[in-house]
Amino acid sequence: MASEGSEDSAAFEYVCEGLGDDFGIRSQESDEAFIARATLEYIWSQEGRRSFLDYIMPDRDKADNEDLFGEFIQTLSILVSIELERDSCEAFDSARYNFCPVAITDQDFIVRKGGWRLPFEVNGPAARLGAGASADVICAHIAPGHFCSSPDPDIKKAPRAGKTAVAIKKFRVEHRRDFDREYQVLKCLCQHRQQHKHIVSMLAAIDVEDYLGTLLPLAQTDLRQILRGKFPLHTTPSLPHLLDQVERLADALQHVHGADYCHYDLKPTNVLVYGDVQTGRDSPVGRWKLSDFGMGKPIGPSCTQGQQRGSLSPRTNTYQAPEAWSGLHAGSSSDVWSFGCILSLVNAFGIGRGGGVQGVTDFDQRRLRTSGGPTWAANNCFFRQQTSSSRPGDEVNPEVPGWITDMLTDSDLLIGCKRILLKTLTIKPKGRPTAGEVSEL
DSSP: HHHHHHHHHHHHHHHEEEEEEEHHHHHOTTTTOOOOHHHHHHHHHHHHHHHHHHHHOTTGGGGGGGHHHHHHHHHHHHHHHOOOOOHHOOOOOOOOHOOOOEEETTTTEEOOOOTOOEEEOOOOOEEEEOOOOOEEEEEEEEEESEEEEESSSOOOOOOOSEEEEEEEEEOGGHHHHHHHHHEEEEEEEHHHHSSSBBBBOOOOEEETEEEEEEEEEEEEEHHHHHHHHOOOSSSSHHHHHHHHHHHHHHHHHHHHHTTEHHHHHHHOEEEEESSTTTTTTSOOTTTEEEEEOOTOOOOGGGGSSSSSSSSOOOOOOOOOHHHHHTTTSSSSHHHHHHHHHHHHHHHHHHTTTTTTTHHHHHHHHHHHTTSSOOSSSTTTEEEEEEEOOTTTTEEEOTHHHHHHHHTHHHHHHHEEEEEOOOOHHSSSGSSSSOOHHHHHH
């Protein structure tokens, strides 16, 4: 069975042969021994133009067909008239990849067969930003003229003159399902009402042979790097600045749930930080955005308070809700638990002893205490599993409400945070508020 590439090459060859025959006939009929431009326009039928350009430039805007032939019809005719034999066609087939890399169009899902090249400039090992279970994240630049976008959906997208810095989440081939899932979630979130300013936007998705990737705007850092002191801020941020971004994240999370999806993997590394953080020009703490929807799950209206829609794979990280550890009953309220964990760390960063990183470290160490009972795992969990027959089931790590009570008492703002945290970090999913309610508390 012929491959897709050989079928395309044969079709291209057929078009060239037909055009070459027409050119030969026309040149013999002409008394002047030349082919006039008007004759060329007649020979190049609409179907011939389309077939020829589909082979050479599949990424072009189809509306540009006439412009291309208006400017280059004579040059293209010369190329065809010099009798592209099979060997020449094969050479052309190889060369076109060098001169016509894939064009990236904002919000597109780009699918190409093998051979096509991507217009990314990646500069050494420093380009690697991070790695997860299913994908690596790298920093790259889209070459000038190969990213088409528009600030207004009603204005035709045009190529950018300069380089475009992007983060590419490149999925491993065996994790295609995660790639497909993230694309579907991000696409849905873009289409749900309108794109939320605190959810990372997807520039494009790419499926070219074994290259599976989502393109995202390049962030300055992530929330974990700030909380752990690995990314310097311009000034020590105040708690109101921190909580302002937390409130916006809660509203973004409600947007996700309103689109009938659960994030299912909320943690500081999945909160990207944008803006000029190191100068504080935009905000002392930047603009925070939810990202990484590779574990996103669909939920229905009946599942918005943590009810199960099918079993989910168990998740085992510090910020997962108790029900998510077992893979049961995980829904939007599981995200709210994870959000409460993040909020507590942000408070520790803002008001902990010594402030900043030391406050977070103190809170981490306190959660590791075993005086309240054995932990399920020694990874700073916010809940504990009781194995005693007299007290079966899960309970909030007693050090967490203890820390909340000790630290969040000095002002109305802190008392408000205390109230939110005690509500979000509740073992029973139905007892937690929605993300929308959190953003309004």
